[in-house]
Amino acid sequence: MTLEIIQVPCFTDNYAILLHEDTTGETLCVDAPEARPILQALAEKGWKLTTLLITHKHADHVGGIKQLKEIMGCKTYGPKAEARDIPELDESLAEGDSITFAGHPIEIIETPGHTSGHISYHWPEDKLLFAGDTLFVIGSGRLFEGTPAQMWQSLNKLMALPDDTKLYCGHEYTLSNAEFAARLEPGNIDLQTRLLDIRGLRSKNQSTLPSTIGMEKRTNPFLRPDSDEIKKKVGMPFGDEVAIFGKIRELKNKG
Numbered sequence: 678m679t680l681e682i683i684q685v686p687c688f689t690d691n692y693a694i695l696l697h698e699d700t701t702g703e704t705l706c707v708d709a710p711e712a713r714p715i716l717q718a719l720a721e722k723g724w725k726l727t728t729l730l731i732t733h734k735h736a737d738h739v740g741g742i743k744q745l746k747e748i749m750g751c752k753t754y755g756p757k758a759e760a761r762d763i764p765e766l767d768e769s770l771a772e773g774d775s776i777t778f779a780g781h782p783i784e785i786i787e788t789p790g791h792t793s794g795h796i797s798y799h800w801p802e803d804k805l806l807f808a809g810d811t812l813f814v815i816g817s818g819r820l821f822e823g824t825p826a827q828m829w830q831s832l833n834k835l836m837a838l839p840d841d842t843k844l845y846c847g848h849e850y851t852l853s854n855a856e857f858a859a860r861l862e863p864g865n866i867d868l869q870t871r872l873l874d875i876r877g878l879r880s881k882n883q884s885t886l887p888s889t890i891g892m893e894k895r896t897n898p899f900l901r902p903d904s905d906e907i908k909k910k911v912g913m914p915f916g917d918e919v920a921i922f923g924k925i926r927e928l929k930n931k932g
């Protein structure tokens with residue numbers, strides 16, 4: 678089996694991700710910010726969309742569902758806890774559920790915090806993770822509906838996945854995330870090196886996705902509240918992980 682993966686930029690900084698399985702000719706899309714660029718990418722490839730996976734209810738992730746379904750007739754899955762907010766879902770999913778796409782198993786991980794029903798999609802055999810607005814490259818989603826403790830627990834579930842799992846997220850926020858991270862943890866060599874790579878990619882308007890879980894554990898401050906340097910920087914040398922995570926979130930909200 679061979680999966681081809683392409684990233685479709687939508688609006689100013691959203692991504693939809695297309696996955697095409699050559700053996701069966703099926704195509705899946707993760708999140709539907711807007712239909713037009715997704716339809717255009719499908720047309721360029723000559724692919725027909727068969728499956729749509731939604732991470733959460735926000736408009737910049739669901740806005741294209743209706744039109745994609747009308748034109749492509751794709752089967753649409755999304756979070757059970759947000760099914761009322763996303764009336765276009767054909768099937769709703771919760772923690773521990775699993776589905777398959779063209780022979781590839783996909784496991785559902787509930788990752789509340791950004792919204793209370795947010796789910797992430799883990800493809801164990803392909804080592805892929807689609808984390809929506811929960812875990813960004815060097816960042817993490819804003820807490821619109823959850824507490825720091827809830828989001829920290831969600832991130833811990835994702836951190837428990839194998840280090841070589843590839844991470845795809847819902848937005849290209851990486852450069853501002855990395856600059857923020859480098860101010861919090863200037864002594865992190867992995868992060869400083871990565872910041873240079875990211876500046877290079879973004880200056881050419883290239884995507885910084887995918888990352889990996891291992892890389893995120895080394896460079897993403899939201900996964901590093903146990904870093905002594907971060908603890909000192911946020912003025913909480915003896916704070917617990919949740920308190921420090923919450924403080925990092927607060928600082929990032931201020932820019």
Ligand code: ZN
Binds near residue numbers: 733735738791
């Ligand atoms: Zn969102």
Ligand code: FE
Binds near residue numbers: 735737738810847848
């Ligand atoms: Fe979003």
